[in-house]
Amino acid sequence: MDLIAYLIDHAERGVPAEQVPCVQKLSTAFACPYEYITSIGWAVRNDHHIPSDIVLGQYGQSEAEQKFTYFQRKYPTLNWLMTETYELLPNYYGKQTYFIRKALAYRSPVVAGNGWFAVGNTAGFTNPLISPGMNAGIETAFLAATLTGEVLDVPGSQREEVMMLRAAKYQSWTHDYMMSCLQQMNRYWYNMFRDHRLFEALVPCFWATGVGAVEDIQFQRDSEFTSADLGWVVGSGLDRFQEFAKVILNILEPPVEGSTLTDEIIAQIQNLSQECLLERASQFPANKWGSYLRKYDNQLQRVPGKRQRYDGGSWFATHCVECNIWIHDKIIVCPVCGTRQSTGAEEPVQVCGPLRPRRVALPRLSSGVFFIFALSAPAIMVLVSVILERAGLRYKLL
Numbered sequence: 001m002d003l004i005a006y007l008i009d010h011a012e013r014g015v016p017a018e019q020v021p022c023v024q025k026l027s028t029a030f031a032c033p034y035e036y037i038t039s040i041g042w043a044v045r046n047d048h049h050i051p052s053d054i055v056l057g058q059y060g061q062s063e064a065e066q067k068f069t070y071f072q073r074k075y076p077t078l079n080w081l082m083t084e085t086y087e088l089l090p091n092y093y094g095k096q097t098y099f100i101r102k103a104l105a106y107r108s109p110v111v112a113g114n115g116w117f118a119v120g121n122t123a124g125f126t127n128p129l130i131s132p133g134m135n136a137g138i139e140t141a142f143l144a145a146t147l148t149g150e151v152l153d154v155p156g157s158q159r160e161e162v163m164m165l166r167a168a169k170y171q172s173w174t175h176d177y178m179m180s181c182l183q184q185m186n187r188y189w190y191n192m193f194r195d196h197r198l199f200e201a202l203v204p205c206f207w208a209t210g211v212g213a214v215e216d217i218q219f220q221r222d223s224e225f226t227s228a229d230l231g232w233v234v235g236s237g238l239d240r241f242q243e244f245a246k247v248i249l250n251i252l253e254p255p256v257e258g259s260t261l262t263d264e265i266i267a268q269i270q271n272l273s274q275e276c277l278l279e280r281a282s283q284f285p286a287n288k289w290g291s292y293l294r295k296y297d298n299q300l301q302r303v304p305g306k307r308q309r310y311d312g313g314s315w316f317a318t319h320c321v322e323c324n325i326w327i328h329d330k331i332i333v334c335p336v337c338g339t340r341q342s343t344g345a346e347e348p349v350q351v352c353g354p355l356r357p358r359r360v361a362l363p364r365l366s367s368g369v370f371f372i373f374a375l376s377a378p379a380i381m382v383l384v385s386v387i388l389e390r391a392g393l394r395y396k397l398l
């Protein structure tokens with residue numbers, strides 16, 4: 001039996017996760033060596049132009065290497081991270097160390113038909129910012145699986161007819177609704193990067209109307225994915241976010257390159273932001289934003305001098321006590337090294353730790369395999385939105 005068959009067999013037999021041998025043991029047993037690496041790329045806005053007086057040749061050989069290194073060196077923190085905390089793995093996947101992609105964003109015009117549904121990235125791609133890809137991918141997979149079940153439930157003679165009805169439903173939800181919502185969210189983010197004051201005003205509104213638009217932002221962590229979650233779309237699918245984003249985009253778009261934002265426009269956005277946050281705080285008083293954010297209170301108001309989270313935050317990710325890999329905080333046995341965790345996690349665990357040189361290896365990300373430094377400031381143009389360029393590198397943490 002090979003490794004894949006072995007794991008599928010365990011899943012079929014309902015073996016609890018903690019009883020499945022850890023990665024290290026599986027690797028030895030099945031002679032499958034592995035190492036954790038991280039792929040790193042910059043996702044650059046398509047309205048960014050490298051200044052004409054910059055000689056890219058000084059940054060490397062290929063276009064991808066030159067552009068990657070240009071952005072790395074431009075920002076001292078990036079440069080520090082790349083030089084002090086990572087070891088470059090040349091030609092890791094073949095002959096190329098650096099590569100570049102253009103025009104990543106797309107929406108497949110047809111996403112379902114007789115006998116098939118396109119899920120995940122095959123349906124479309126907006127950007128890698130705030131993780132819509134995997135979340136939306138799960139939503140499409142969930143919907144496709146549900147609809148497939150409905151098709152299989154009817155007698156064979158009716159299947160084609162039902163399939164086409166379900167395909168139309170899927171097409172409408174995925175193509176018309178989900179991708180539109182994500183695209184609107186993309187524009188919302190894209191516009192806020194035009195000025196740091198917009199960024200400060202609009203990010204909390206996204207949290208308040210999208211991501212955490214529930215009585216308690218904890219609500220989702222223990223529940224199963226259900227059809228109700230299909231309306232979330234990483235926050236972009238919620239009515240209040242869509243309404244708010246529409247108002248904001250009516251003011252800020254079109255973001256003509258080089259156009260200057262006036263202080264009046266920014267003040268208008270700041271006022272709308274305040275109204276939105278106060279409205280949401282009164283609607284959802286139980287939210288504990290201040291327990292998750294170091295500088296904000298529970299109403300998502302910035303508190304001068306606040307540098308620590310309030311007590312009471314409940315996290316969903318932690319490090320393995322032995323190998324330090326990120327794991328879900330409810331995991332009993334580390335899936336990588338097999339070490340039993342101290343559950344109940346009275347120890348504070350962090351969703352995001354401070355940046356520091358690390359000697360542990362991070363897990364390789366999904367097949368997306370790109371680790372994006374989300375440097376969310378307008379002055380830093382390596383942020384993601386409509387993507388034109390991407391340079392990817394394989395690195396190992398030192």
Ligand SMILES: Cc1cc2nc3c(=O)[nH]c(=O)nc-3n(C[C@H](O)[C@H](O)[C@H](O)COP(=O)(O)OP(=O)(O)OC[C@H]3O[C@@H](n4cnc5c(N)ncnc54)[C@H](O)[C@@H]3O)c2cc1C
Binds near residue numbers: 131132133135370371
């Ligand atoms: C730079 C970047 C950063 C991202 N960051 C995030 C993030 O932080 N959070 C998040 O949620 N999402 C992120 N995403 C998006 C996320 O990676 C994707 O949405 C997600 O991986 C899509 O999953 P998928 O299974 O649909 O497609 P993929 O992960 O692309 O899987 C498709 C697989 O099919 C294989 N394949 C292709 N053609 C063939 C063939 N002919 N035969 C056999 N196999 C084939 C590919 O090799 C690949 O392994 C990011 C994406 C990019 C590009």
